Amino acid sequence: MNVEEILAGKGVCVCAGSGGVGKTTTAAVIALGMAARGLKVAVVTIDPALRLANALGLEELSNEPSLVSAELLGIELEGELWAMMLDAKRTFDELIELVAPTPERAEEIKANRVYRELSTAVSGSQEFTAVSKLYELVIEGGFDLVVLDTPPSRNALDFLEAPGRLMAFLDGRALQLFLRPTGFGMRIVGAGAGPLLGALRRVTGIDLLADLTTFFGLLGPMTEVFSLRAREVEALLRSDRTAFVLVTSAQSEPIEEAIWFRRRLDEANLPFAGVVINRFHHDLGSGESSEELESELASLVGADLAARLVSNLSDYHVLAARDAANVARLERELVDGEPLLPVPQFDDDIHDVAGLLRVQEYLFATDERRAELIENLIA
């Protein structure tokens, strides 16, 4: 299997995984590869390395994808590659402008202190705006495929849960119930309204409460629109047009995350499509005893260097064994036939078009070709 087969007939590809595993690079490679194969592709990145951003012609945050010049990339593209770097605050503002009944109301909301915090707070808003942008591009963008890089976080699950938390807040029903003395909230708590509200005030502070009340007052019926948008996004993510690609390295913590994420996708009825394993250490040869090897190397390059070569190689074996064991653990979680695509640990950072193309070779190769590439890598 390769990425082209995994994404056949898909309109959305979500690259998910824990932080530092190469999600952004993988998203860029997937988008580039699919564009090279004739599709009109948009890639939404969150936080690309500067040189990668430059390589894609992304000089600054923007809210609309721009066409990446194939000439600038120095490669042939049968299709089109569009790229954007998500600006969470602006996406949020635009959403408010879109759903506010009047421009004045939109301005009022944007000036509200709670809103200002909300739209710039890192946790939640990036995740929410990312999926919201995704939806917009899928529905209105006219792209064959939209590839989404997910926000950096330690915990891959944040991406799925944060928008829900934000929606729960925007919905504001919990608070509104508390603020209405005869509300449902009071009844289920079973205490008198006065003292409970007092306790709520005691722990939150009156000003904050007042600000929140104003904020929800301003939002008013708009929260319905937000809820609707959230439901539509959810439906899109669950549909068979979407493919979740898990990205991980072969280290044990990211693998643990990937295993959790794989289970969570099932529980949430989200379509899992495959795993990309970055920075995989393939085992470089094995078998011969190290004394034999050392004496052979000594005759080639001298005794001192030979000893260092042998100890360096044995460290490599340790990493290769570690990676193999971790990947085997992940593989046991996968159902037969679910693809697992290893990309080797390269000697240098991947941050330019040449690097993307090197990764692309592995992700878009046939099984036979990939085996050949790995063979060459080892020999």
Added chain:
Amino acid sequence: MPSGLLERHLIFVTGKGGVGKSTVALTLGLVAARRGLRTIVAEVGGDDRLARSAGAAGGAPFQEVQVSTDLFTISIGPEDAMAEYLRLKGGAFGGALSHSRLFATFAMATPGMRELLTVGKVWELSQPQRRTRDAEPYDVVIVDSPATGHGRGLLRTPRTFSEIAAVGPIAYQAGVIAATIADRSFTAVVAVATPEEMPVNETLSLHESLVNDGLDLDAVLVNACYPQRFDLPDLARLQKGNRRRASPQARAAIRAALSEHERATVQHEQRARLEHAFAERLMALPFVFSRALGMQELEKLADTLEDELG
């Protein structure tokens, strides 16, 4: 140089995802405990990973778990932190609130509330007079913070809340915490980076934004540095040697050496950027070649870190 680091009482360890923050936090905890300081390493987010890697059974979130002499861990989830806060501050009605699912949903969804509750518990741990009943004070609290962006939120949230809420107990409490974080004789911030482009970029921009917030980085730790095993003359010999007659295993050894050299060189460039920016504040830990990071490996890293701390 950052020799005064362990004289602080509250140390935040942050950095990009995947750079080994938890490893560094735990290693720093080992060093502090070796010096006889009663130390707790607090994991934020409630995953309970630390206790497991330090050898404890885990499965006890929000409990202060002893893992060795003078070394404790705790996993702080915002839900538990809220329940505790309400119990301590809200009186009888606070207890009622903490059992209300509606209130919990709302509080957890309020922007910044999770961070505030979490950092509030961290603050409580660091106080000489613990608010929690029968709790003994710690000399050092080391916070295994979330990835850079969220980690910065953790440091900034108390001040934001003290400004937003203006009056009332949250504003007061947040103000006290913000002042503690801003007190550089009490609190330190340590950034962890691997010597690669992105983590280094993030460390540099974290530094910039902390300075903007009136804070600073007290130390930067460059983690997982490859050893420089082969020099240029070695390299010349390896490239020159006639490999055609060599066995596959010998070829693999040469291949591994060339690749090690290349990686160490790339790392060297990135490390130089950190040295340039942080000079004396920079410390380094080696790459660990092992199947897993157990207590044995952590103790070895702690040896190195002790030297680095001076």
